Amino acid sequence: MNxxxxxQVFFKSCSEVSSxxxxxxxxxxxxxxxxxxxxxxxxxxxxxxxxxxxFAKEVAKKLNPKIKVNYFAxxxxxxxxxxxxxxxxxxxxxxSYQRDSRNxxxxxxxxxxxxxxxxxxxxxxxxxxxxxxFGELLDLHGGSADLEKKILRTPQDPDxxxxxxxxxxxRAVRFASQLNFKIEEKSFxxxxxxxxxxxxxxxxxxxxxxxxxxxxxxxxxGLDLLYKTGLLDYVLPELKLLHGVELYKGKGHKDNFYHTLxxxxxxxxxxxNLWLRWAALLxxxxxxxxxxxxxxxxxxxxxxxxxxxxMAVSIFKTLKLxxxxxxxxxxxxIFLHLRPIALTKEEITDSAVRRLLFEAGDDIDDxxxxxxxxxxxxxEAKVARYLENLEKLKLKxxxxxxxxxxxxxxxxxxxxxxxxxxxxxPSRVIGxxxxxxxxxxxxxxxxxxxxxxxxxxxxxxxxxxxxxxS
Ligand code: ATP
Ligand code: MG
Numbered sequence: 001m002n003x004x005x006x007x008q009v010f011f012k013s014c015s016e017v018s019s020x021x022x023x024x025x026x027x028x029x030x031x032x033x034x035x036x037x038x039x040x041x042x043x044x045x046x047x048x049x050x051x052x053x054x055f056a057k058e059v060a061k062k063l064n065p066k067i068k069v070n071y072f073a074x075x076x077x078x079x080x081x082x083x084x085x086x087x088x089x090x091x092x093x094x095x096s097y098q099r100d101s102r103n104x105x106x107x108x109x110x111x112x113x114x115x116x117x118x119x120x121x122x123x124x125x126x127x128x129x130x131x132x133x134f135g136e137l138l139d140l141h142g143g144s145a146d147l148e149k150k151i152l153r154t155p156q157d158p159d160x161x162x163x164x165x166x167x168x169x170x171r172a173v174r175f176a177s178q179l180n181f182k183i184e185e186k187s188f189x190x191x192x193x194x195x196x197x198x199x200x201x202x203x204x205x206x207x208x209x210x211x212x213x214x215x216x217x218x219x220x221x222g223l224d225l226l227y228k229t230g231l232l233d234y235v236l237p238e239l240k241l242l243h244g245v246e247l248y249k250g251k252g253h254k255d256n257f258y259h260t261l262x263x264x265x266x267x268x269x270x271x272x273n274l275w276l277r278w279a280a281l282l283x284x285x286x287x288x289x290x291x292x293x294x295x296x297x298x299x300x301x302x303x304x305x306x307x308x309x310x311m312a313v314s315i316f317k318t319l320k321l322x323x324x325x326x327x328x329x330x331x332x333x334i335f336l337h338l339r340p341i342a343l344t345k346e347e348i349t350d351s352a353v354r355r356l357l358f359e360a361g362d363d364i365d366d367x368x369x370x371x372x373x374x375x376x377x378x379x380e381a382k383v384a385r386y387l388e389n390l391e392k393l394k395l396k397x398x399x400x401x402x403x404x405x406x407x408x409x410x411x412x413x414x415x416x417x418x419x420x421x422x423x424x425x426p427s428r429v430i431g432x433x434x435x436x437x438x439x440x441x442x443x444x445x446x447x448x449x450x451x452x453x454x455x456x457x458x459x460x461x462x463x464x465x466x467x468x469x470s
Contacts, residue, residue, distance in 0.1 A: 006127070014129040015131050025048040028127075029123050031044045032125040043085070045089075046087065052076055052090040056079070092108065092109050092113060093108060120152050120153065120155075121155055124141045125138070150181045152184060153187060166198050169194065169195065173225045174212045174222060195231050210235060211274060214264070217268065218268065219277065223239075239257065242288060244257070246291070251299065252299075260284055262376045266374075266376070270372075271366070276333070276370065284308065285334075286308035305336070333363065333367055336356075341374075343356065354400060357400065357401055368393075368397075409438075412448065412450040414434075418430050418461065427468070429464050436460055
């Protein structure tokens with residue numbers, strides 16, 4: 001472990017305050033774990049055997065008297081930001097739980113009590129900041145050995161740990177995914193037994209852990225664990241339905257659950273965009289509902305992109321995920337995810353490319369990344385052929401966009417121009433004329449140019465206006 005991190009002025013200040021006020025104090029939790037794992041960590045938790053709030057105020061005063069200390073008297077916690085790092089202080093505590101809540105009853109306790117209430121042994125390490133043994137590691141539950149073995153294990157009986165605070169089950173899966181650790185067998189079984197306890201956890205906390213799983217280097221680790229522990233029933237039951245292969249007259253389809261996990265992993269290698277990873281997770285979500293078999297074509301999932309894009313709305317609502325821009329983006333990508341590959345199956349016309357560019361807009365590159373990740377066949381020749389076609393399409397898209405500027409396409413003739421030219425009030429016919437011009441540009445009948453669009457308006461508008469009046 002690299003102890004030079006303890007040279008920071010912050011830890012020295014804690015040590016001084018500890019001596020001056022005779023209050024033992026320790027760095028604990030995620031920061032200590034991440035120090036061992038050499039991961040970057042931007043929040044540091046300090047436990048003091050005494051008042052966390054008073055202690056934080058004294059430390060802040062030493063660092064810079066201007067620091068604003070936020071504190072929550074009810075919880076006995078204090079927090080401030082210094083040099084871009086978030087510091088949190090709390091008095092050592094002992095906890096007891098009631099069946100219907102993950103919020104415990106709290107009493108003051110010793111450092112040992114405080115450490116015993118932590119979720120995993122790897123999160124239960126503490127480093128002394130006391131002058132007498134500054135920098136000494138306090139490892140009461142074998143956390144450093146578990147870090148070596150890459151194991152997630154609870155300090156107490158796992159059934160009690162998970163039932164007390166069911167959020168810990170999701171944290172276990174999330175850490176397994178983020179760190180590529182194994183969940184110890186006993187813990188795994190306890191999670192499987194207690195999965196229904198997730199019912200008392202708020203959707204906001206569930207989606208926040210799910211987001212962390214999706215953002216991990218290989219999200220399939222966490223997603224598969226959600227499935228295997230049964231937690232997926234309470235997190236995203238729609239995804240579970242993708243699991244399994246149906247056979248009809250000896251013909252099967254892909255297991256869409258494992259296909260989806262592969263797509264998410266493929267994408268995770270290329271992009272950190274959380275919402276793009278969500279689009280990958282949900283791109284085939286409507287396959288079970290749209291599945292059918294025919295003698296000529298075998299298995300098909302007709303319209304799954306349309307229904308899937310609708311299902312994203314209810315999933316985002318249920319999980320209390322943001323319904324504005326992120327949802328619209330995810331819906332759009334699901335809706336369009338078949339288009340690029342479908343395009344490459346025939347001669348790629350300019351007008352088909354213009355339509356795709358118009359609909360995808362600035363998200364065209366993300367859509368292509370999703371499509372590329374979606375190519376997962378076991379048949380290598382097929383994968384190579386699809387990838388090659390996709391590359392051709394990309395070149396074509398670049399060429400058409402450079403020439404026609406469709407991506408941020410604003411029709412050169414606005415509604416106001418039409419109303420002014422024909423002295424009309426706002427009405428449906430204005431939209432019809434605008435649409436006619438837009439379609440002509442996308443079809444390549446005219447260029448994306450003011451003069452050509454104006455000329456087209458002059459030739460088609462009179463008929464629209466007479467039809468509307470008759
Ligand atoms: P990250 O910051 O990446 O989410 P972390 O382990 O630092 O990971 P925090 O939520 O910051 O997680 O919590 C800090 C510490 O508090 C943890 O390392 C752990 O010791 C303890 N802790 C957090 N949540 C729980 C919980 N639900 N049950 C028990 N201990 C917990
Ligand atoms: Mg943390």
